[in-house]
Amino acid sequence: MTAPAKTARPRLLGDRRTRVLAYLVLAAAVLVGIVVAGTLAQDAARTPHLDAVNKGPTAGDWFGTDRLGRDMFARTLVGLRLSLLVGTTAALASTVIAIVLASLSVTIGGWAETAVNWLVDLFLALPHLVLLILLAFALGGGTRAVIIAVAVTHWPTLTRVLQAQARQVISSEYVATSRALGTSTFRLARRHLVPHLLPHFVVGTALMFPHAILHEAALSFLGLGIDPTQPAIGILLADSMKVLSAGMWWLAVLPGVCLLALVKLVDSIGENLRSILDPRSYHL
Template sequence: MSTDLRPPSSAAQPGRPEPAGDGSRTPRWRDRRTRTLTAVAIALALVVAVAVAGTLAAGPAATTDLAARHEAPSWGHPFGTDAYGRDLLLRTLVGLRLSLLVGLTAAAMSGLIALVLALVATVGGRAAAAVVGWLVDLFLALPHLVLLLLLAFALGGGTQAVILAVGLTHWPRLTRVLLATSHEVAGSDYVATSRALGHGRLHVARRHLAPHLVPHLSVGAVLMFPHAILHEAALSFLGLGIDPGQPAVGVLLQDAMRTLSAGHWWLAVLPGLGLLLVVKLVDRIGEDLRLLLAPRSAHL
């Protein structure tokens, strides 16, 4: 009787990974990365579509029709009409485009402030680091909405005032993130070698620190974008934001409060849902970018 003493094949051994075969199977991490990139592309396309539609709707949104005032949502007017018979869907698209522009400008301003402060604190010595740390703690200690209201009121209200107010108050948390990254880079061997070769602080900040901070800055600015949009809408709702003559979402919600008790619910609910959808899309873009750019992310 013959006995087969050969070891079992790899396919029969439990707990052992299967062979790669011909290499046609896509790795799991690459498949997840592809899905994340697809989600980012879809969300970005939707946001761009809203901005383009708002640009095209600027003219028709101002057309009045008193015979069709306060009409409920229908096929002809999916969002209904307002007190002057203007199509609420077109006005919402124009308001969302305006909110996107304000949020983009304010987020870019806050990101630039955070980047400059992080670089100054890292290469400026102990005194500069102490001043930047004190500023960050001061702004984080103040109530955010109260600070927004005070700045918008001091600047006189209007579109420029809300951009400045939002842009000047959203940088502290991003500054902390950039400070942590810049301190880690500043303690690396190649930065020490660069300084030993006689390179100054500006060279170190420009050639070594800034390239490492840009990915974190990009993701942080995108994640600030939804907060900037919501705070712009809040300031406009309180009368300190966008000029009342422009159909910003906050202005639409403020106007809806006057007739909401009469049963015209669509004037507040539908523009609010549109704003929520755009905010969630931008927030999704920021979260997916964070997962794509984070080198230690489990998503990859």
């Protein structure tokens, strides 16, 4: 590699890191704005206006109104806020399960590693959406059931990734020296393993988030998710199916597009976080 090329590569990586950080700040501001706007719009989302029933999108009502005259823009904001809160909780819980199982399997080894690998293989072999539906149904539906079902079913793939990273740490010389000096397994995991896995924990949570949002919407659409009285996106889409043939396209299209945009935004946050925390994942 020539000298100009050697100097150009760090400069390009530095410029890209700056752009990624700026994008992450902007994306985080958008997510915070959705949460704040969804909180403020809760009254408007529930207030009926019988003199403005089934109105299409206008300059005053961007997303139109539903069969009770409720503002669909306000209801979409509240639904996105619910999706963010449920998705965040479920993704964090699932990632915690993954990091705990990966740490236990690698530090203890033997029977623990065999048990974790068996659980991973079992969950990966089961049809994902079917397992989600069965768990949500068994738990009686509702927000709590959605969070538990999503958290319990989304950890296996990340566990495999974290196990691979954890094995690299455990096989290193400084960990072997620490073992020889009598360091306990718990102290070994706390001081050496968990700090190394934290960046992967952050990225894994961000990348798992879009799946949690989509599966929450799917369960709500099927009637096994959030309380039907709440304007969750899945519930809005399920209600719109009843009147879609009557030409009321805005009831399904606009909330659906907003959900897809939210999922894409969160997914891009995870990809950009990975490019910062793991520069080897990006190739010029």
